[in-house]
Amino acid sequence: MKVERRCKILEKTVLADGAVSMTLEVGDMVRTSFKNPGQFVHVKCGEGLLLRRPISVCTCGEGDPSDLVRIVFEARGEGTAWLAARPAGHPVDVLGLLGNGFPMKKDGRYLLVGGGIGVPPMLGCAQFAGVKPTAILGFRSKEKVMLLDEFADVCEKVLPATDDGSFGYHGFVDALVRQELAENKEYDAVLACGPKPMLRNVAKAAEEFGVPCLVSMEERMGCGVGACLVCACDMADGSRKHVCKDGPVFDAKEVDWNA
Numbered sequence: 001m002k003v004e005r006r007c008k009i010l011e012k013t014v015l016a017d018g019a020v021s022m023t024l025e026v027g028d029m030v031r032t033s034f035k036n037p038g039q040f041v042h043v044k045c046g047e048g049l050l051l052r053r054p055i056s057v058c059t060c061g062e063g064d065p066s067d068l069v070r071i072v073f074e075a076r077g078e079g080t081a082w083l084a085a086r087p088a089g090h091p092v093d094v095l096g097l098l099g100n101g102f103p104m105k106k107d108g109r110y111l112l113v114g115g116g117i118g119v120p121p122m123l124g125c126a127q128f129a130g131v132k133p134t135a136i137l138g139f140r141s142k143e144k145v146m147l148l149d150e151f152a153d154v155c156e157k158v159l160p161a162t163d164d165g166s167f168g169y170h171g172f173v174d175a176l177v178r179q180e181l182a183e184n185k186e187y188d189a190v191l192a193c194g195p196k197p198m199l200r201n202v203a204k205a206a207e208e209f210g211v212p213c214l215v216s217m218e219e220r221m222g223c224g225v226g227a228c229l230v231c232a233c234d235m236a237d238g239s240r241k242h243v244c245k246d247g248p249v250f251d252a253k254e255v256d257w258n259a
């Protein structure tokens, strides 16, 4: 069941390079609509703007008197800049939890891969996993690196990478995915969230090793609930699926990577 409610911002902190972490008091939203890690919330951003903005759930949990959802986002345009300026204690209008997320099994062995602002939702996956996962986390540069300590608390191994080599491995995450899959044959699946070119390369690396790969896709959204077609994503079989309702997580083999 999807719930729309006014949620109090319980806590707001600024992470690396301006990324904002917000913990929201969401009533019974987690109890009533949590399916898997990797779902998202649709947040009304601004008084005058008609459209909501989709933000992935970083972590969430049931609570008394209120469930909590943490989101981490960057101010990219008008909507997210408005949200970033809300102080703790203020309410925001949230629709959620939406989408299907990553269908994780408690006893699964997962290689988690995040890129940029696609890193935060992988923390929820890491916390959910029953077997400590490995996380490969890519950032543009060391100024953008975030959440490493929190990943270290719940992961077997955390491998950071930066595009410019200023922190961790120098290069893109798919090189680390190949390295990890070559060394360790026991992964049940690779789960990835990040920009589309990164997802395509990670999917290719996983396919080379015969390991299933699930990817969280980003498209612009309107309604967020399957009613408007704004978020259509091209599939390899020629069909189009709604990222909001059918996703945002898809089997990498389903996606048309050339679209």
Ligand SMILES: Cc1cc2nc3c(=O)[nH]c(=O)nc-3n(C[C@H](O)[C@H](O)[C@H](O)COP(=O)(O)OP(=O)(O)OC[C@H]3O[C@@H](n4cnc5c(N)ncnc54)[C@H](O)[C@@H]3O)c2cc1C
Pocket (backbone or CB within 6 Å): 040, 053, 054, 055, 056, 057, 072, 073, 074, 075, 076, 077, 078, 079, 080, 081, 117, 120, 121, 217, 218, 219, 220, 221, 248
């Ligand atoms: C399922 C899903 C989960 C997301 N999770 C997060 C998250 O956890 N943290 C986070 O920071 N952002 C996330 N995003 C992206 C976020 O929704 C956009 O940054 C936001 O909608 C931009 O709105 P705006 O009004 O601030 O900017 P706008 O003025 O609308 O756009 C600013 C810039 O961002 C680009 N843009 C806008 N929306 C998207 C999009 N969906 N994909 C790619 N580029 C876009 C625009 O083309 C433009 O260049 C997610 C998107 C989706 C679809």
Ligand code: FES
Pocket (backbone or CB within 6 Å): 220, 221, 222, 223, 224, 225, 226, 227, 228, 229, 230, 231, 232, 242, 243, 244, 245
């Ligand atoms: S955003 Fe309207 S159908 Fe997906």
